[in-house]
């Protein structure tokens with residue numbers, strides 16, 4: 001076999017690496033659970049449902065949370081649905097936490113949800129990039145207390161620009177230390193990592209020279225936790241020990257790890273040190289067992305799609321990977337919610353040895 005053929009063969013979806021996904025739901029069209037009563041006039045019920053693009057996902061208990069792209073008049077940007085259905089029809093999308101919290105151009109509500117994460121204590125963290133004159137914020141909702149807003153942190157100007165076109169918050173990961181919970185956030189328009197402390201309710205910057213950092217993932221190994229990073233539109237994978245992110249104004253030493261086959265827009269670690277990645281415009285998703293030397297294995301593939309981001313994924317605490325896919329094979333747009341047992345938990349449930 002020629003080297004080129006051999007590498008195509010190695011990168012292709014080999015049955016041994018494919019995850020055994022089952023379909024939980026399949027949608028031909030998305031719909032929302034609309035508010036009851038008369039107060040519905042300001043809602044764009046006649047949105048084009050083909051413009052519903054699923055972006056980030058999180059799972060907790062019996063609910064699955066999704067942020068949606070807001071480019072084309074979609075009425076809500078953060079929604080939830082049940083993890084198992086009671087009827088044959090796929091569920092409608094329910095606004096989270098309410099329709100009132102989805103009012104556009106009203107800075108006291110969620111404007112542009114990007115990365116969303118749940119912590120082990122049942123809080124949903126929502127990275128909101130803001131819109132228009134509304135600043136970027138970090139929202140923390142308590143899912144175990146009627147979804148109440150527990151915290152709203154508006155990023156100070158010196159941390160994230162107040163001007164919408166000078167920032168692009170892309171994704172968030174959560175870290176737990178002995179006495180604090182931290183969030184690490186990437187801003188495509190800067191070389192800095194944004195760090196937020198829940199105990200201090202304070203955010204700061206750490207310089208990470210060399211990148212317009214775009215996607216990120218946190219390793220499960222508590223003692224030697226690493227933040228993995230990707231530059232915008234690049235396939236290079238980098239890492240930095242989280243110990244270097246604690247000091248405001250510090251400079252982190254980012255190291256090159258390896259090159260994915262394409263440009264990841266989303267990455268995720270499980271507690272068994274497996275790193276999952278989905279790639280810009282590509283119809284496959286891959287994983288790497290980080291306990292071994294860099295080696296990419298495709299675990300899923302879809303036919304044709306018309307989205308830059310055909311998949312999004314999240315892990316639950318019962319050992320399942322949840323994934324959405326957009327499939328446009330044969331010109332028909334279909335979305336699926338898939339689920340596969342991987343036998344590992346989300347990264348925050350990693351043990352001290354990372355196993």
Ligand SMILES: *[C@@H]1O[C@H](CO)[C@@H](O)[C@H](O)[C@H]1NC(C)=O
Pocket residue numbers: 020021022
């Ligand atoms: C795939 O998962 C389904 C449902 O959990 C199960 O019935 C089936 O045996 C699995 N197949 C393989 C090859 O593991």
Ligand SMILES: *[C@@H]1O[C@H](CO)[C@@H](O)[C@H](O)[C@H]1NC(C)=O
Pocket residue numbers: 059060061062063083316317318
């Ligand atoms: C995990 O399992 C528990 C107990 O069986 C169940 O209540 C919960 O809904 C499950 N979570 C998910 C996301 O499936």
Ligand SMILES: *[C@@H]1O[C@H](CO)[C@@H](O)[C@H](O)[C@H]1NC(C)=O
Pocket residue numbers: 144145146
């Ligand atoms: C949530 O709200 C309902 C109705 O308002 C109330 O009955 C219930 O006690 C609340 N639950 C908690 C955990 O606060």
Ligand SMILES: *[C@@H]1O[C@H](CO)[C@@H](O)[C@H](O)[C@H]1NC(C)=O
Pocket residue numbers: 272274289290291292
């Ligand atoms: C990852 O690699 C390590 C080291 O070789 C191995 O012990 C472990 O079982 C692998 N994990 C998975 C999920 O394959």
Ligand SMILES: *[C@@H]1O[C@H](CO)[C@@H](O)[C@H](O)[C@H]1NC(C)=O
Pocket residue numbers: 301302303304327328329330
């Ligand atoms: C994509 O859609 C086509 C046509 O409906 C179907 O044959 C194919 O199995 C789908 N692919 C996946 C991965 O679901």
